[in-house]
Amino acid sequence: MRNNSLLEKMNQHVVVLKDVFFAYNSSTVLENVNLTIKEGEFASIVGPNGGGKSTLLKLLLGLLHPNSGELQVFGKPPEKTRRRIGYMPQHAQFDVQFPVTVMEIVLMGRLGYTLGGRYSKKDRLIAERSLEEVNMAGLAKRSFSDLSGGQRQRVLIARALCCEPDLLLLDEPTANIDPEVEEALFEILKSLNKRMTIMLATHDVGFVSQSVKSVICVNRCVVVHPTSELSGEIIKDIYGGEVCMIRHDHRCSAEGHEND
Numbered sequence: 333m334r335n336n337s338l339l340e341k342m343n344q345h346v347v348v349l350k351d352v353f354f355a356y357n358s359s360t361v362l363e364n365v366n367l368t369i370k371e372g373e374f375a376s377i378v379g380p381n382g383g384g385k386s387t388l389l390k391l392l393l394g395l396l397h398p399n400s401g402e403l404q405v406f407g408k409p410p411e412k413t414r415r416r417i418g419y420m421p422q423h424a425q426f427d428v429q430f431p432v433t434v435m436e437i438v439l440m441g442r443l444g445y446t447l448g449g450r451y452s453k454k455d456r457l458i459a460e461r462s463l464e465e466v467n468m469a470g471l472a473k474r475s476f477s478d479l480s481g482g483q484r485q486r487v488l489i490a491r492a493l494c495c496e497p498d499l500l501l502l503d504e505p506t507a508n509i510d511p512e513v514e515e516a517l518f519e520i521l522k523s524l525n526k527r528m529t530i531m532l533a534t535h536d537v538g539f540v541s542q543s544v545k546s547v548i549c550v551n552r553c554v555v556v557h558p559t560s561e562l563s564g565e566i567i568k569d570i571y572g573g574e575v576c577m578i579r580h581d582h583r584c585s586a587e588g589h590e591n592d
Contacts, residue, residue, distance in 0.1 A: 344370065344371045345368050345369065345370055345371075345404075345407075346369050346370065346371050346373075346405065346406060346498070346499055346529045347367065347368065347369035347392060347404075347405055347499075347531075348367075348368050348402070348403070348404045348405075349365050349366060349367040349368075349391075349401065349402070349403050349554075350366055350401055350402040350403075351364055351365070351366060351400070351401040351402070352364075352365040352366075352391070352398045352400070352401035352402070352403055353365075353398060353399050353400045353401055354384075354387060354391060354396065354398050354399055355399055360552065361384045361387050361552065362384045362387060362388065362391075362550075362552060362553075362554070363552055363553060364553060365388075365401070365553070365554045366554070367548065367554055367556065369529060369531065370529075371498075371529050372525070372529060373529050373530070373531075373545060373546065374521070374522075374525045374529075374530045374532075374544050374545050374546075375530070375531050375532070375544055375545065375546045375547070375548055375556075376531075376532045376533070376534055376544040376546075376547050376548065377389070377531060377532065377533040377534070377548045377550055378533075378534060378535070378547055378548070378549055378550070379549055379550035379551045380551060383550050383551040383552065384550045384551070384552060384554075385503075385533040385550050386422055386503055386533060388533075388548075388550055388554070389419070389501050389503055389531070389533060391403060391410070392405055392410055392417070392499075392501060392531070393410055393414060393417060393419055393501065394409065394410035394411030394412075394414055405417070405499065406498070406499075415444070415445075415495060416497055416498045416499060417495075417497050417498075417499045417500075417501060418441070418492035418493055418494075418495050418497030418499070418500045418501065418528075419492055419500075419501045419502075419503075420485075420488045420489055420491070420492045420500075420501070420502045420503060420505060421503050422503035422504045422507070422533075429477075430477075431475065432475070432476050432477075433472070433473055433474065433475060433476065434463070434468065434471050434472050434473070434474050434475075434476055434479070434487050435456075435459060435460075435463070435472040435473065436476075437476050437487055437488070437491055438459045438462055438463055438472075438487060438490045438491045438494055439451055439455060439456070439459050439494065440491055440494075441459070441462070441490075441491040441492060441493070441494025441495050442455040442458065442459065442494050442495070444495075445495070455494075458494055458496065459490075459494050460472070462490040462491070462493040462494045463487075463490050465490065465493060465520070465523075465524065466486040466487070466489050466490045466493070466520055467486065467516075467520070468483065468486050468487055468490060471483065480513075481508045481509050481513075482509040482510070482513030482514075482516075482517070485505055485506075485507075485509060485513075485517065486517065486520070488505075489502065489505065489517075489520070493524070497528060498528055498529065499528065499529045499530075499531070500524065500528050500529070500530045500531070501531050501532075502521075502530070502531070502532040502533065503533045504533060504534055504535070505517065505521075505532060505534070506534055507535075531548075532544065545558070546558055
């Protein structure tokens with residue numbers, strides 16, 4: 333973690349997208365995307381399947397590149413700042429027959445930081461600390477395949493934390509976990525947000541309502557809203573049904589939604 337205070341960071345932009353367009357071959361996924369995320373924010377990306385949520389995260393990681401427009405993370409192209417980003421991908425797959433422990437999974441987050449392909453004492457200390465932050469330290473030697481769905485999600489978050497990120501990107505971290513486990517995960521993320529910026533893609537609008545400060549609605553185009561109680565027209569427009577409401581306040585113009 334860097335020495336800058338969170339108050340100083342709040343005035344800095346972590347993510348800036350200007351007029352970004354992205355297509356797979358001739359199929360447009362994102363168009364005219366304008367978005368800014370300040371340091372210290374906790375933002376959620378919501379939208380239907382195929383709307384572009386995972387694509388947006390991959391653009392921020394530099395795994396994909398815009399067809400046009402400007403994209404910066406920490407003021408640079410994302411491939412130059414990737415070491416400052418922790419990433420938990422959607423549907424991470426592991427062969428359940430492969431004998432890998434929780435600690436070995438988390439240490440994967442140190443790949444690229446190792447010398448000669450071996451993990452150092454520092455790497456292992458960082459991995460242990462990451463497991464402690466997600467309340468999984470006691471299971472470091474357990475086989476990953478023996479864990480519950482919620483425990484696996486926390487281990488994968490620990491892996492993302494192992495690079496000591498300033499920006500944490502999570503793709504569907506609440507998938508396949510029950511409400512009680514989801515609440516515990518929220519408390520973990522709320523604590524982590526005290527020292528890092530978090531962007532979380534999810535279908536779980538209930539989680540959004542209690543957890544995040546702003547909502548990035550992605551369905552080919554991108555629109556940003558503040559969040560409070562959820563039900564109403566905005567989510568109905570996105571998902572095709574009345575699911576939740578997002579409050580319109582100082583972040584929305586008189587004409588409607590703010591396009592950050």
